[in-house]
Amino acid sequence: MNNQKKQPKPWYKVWWFWVLVVIVLFVLGGMMSGSGGSSSSSSSKPNTHRVSPFKKTYKVGQIANYKGYKFKVNKVKYFAGNSMDTPKSGNQYVICNVTIKNDSHEKQDYNAMDFELNADGDTTDFDEILTSGNYDNNTLDSGSLDKGATVSGNLIGQAKKNAKLKLEYQPSFLDDKTIKVNLN
Structure with a gap:
């Protein structure tokens, strides 16, 4: 009989880690697309770009x-x-x-x-x-x-x-x- 404890998986091979990575990527992607639109409208000429x-x-x-x-x-x-x-x-x-x-x-x-x-x-x-x-x-x-x-x-x-x-x-x-x- 083998009394050795089972070795835990490395952190990057755990399923929940990859779910967390995907969620973070979606959040970052949403923030980048949202901030891209607002940064283009807040250029050096704010008065000409405010009128939408x-x-x-x-x-x-x-x-x-x-x-x-x-x-x-x-x-x-x-x-x-x-x-x-x-x-x-x-x-x-x-x-x-x-x-x-x-x-x-x-x-x-x-x-x-x-x-x-x-x-x-x-x-x-x-x-x-x-x-x-x-x-x-x-x-x-x-x-x-x-x-x-x-x-x-x-x-x-x-x-x-x-x-x-x-x-x-x-x-x-x-x-x-x-x-x-x-x-x-």
């Missing part, structure tokens, strides 16, 4: 800019519906004509699903389809824009007739910032 497109609410006709991705709500139309296209009771269709321009130095994707309609705090997608009129002939889809290219199209949603309306654009699902445009 996310702190300003735009109006119809004004150009919003996010890293060279520019968009503008050209006009807003309201449609009460007809026998072929009927909104929910008390609602109307909201048709926003937008133009997107790529002023960055690389190809950029665009997607109609990046835009949402906020009506009195209730945010919904611009996912309505109208079968009558000219509205769906120019619906904004998704695609990629080369440097300097533009695309225009309609975003169609539904909202209460007297609601305070905003178009909201979120540049990335990873980013919690939102650009807003007052529609009325």
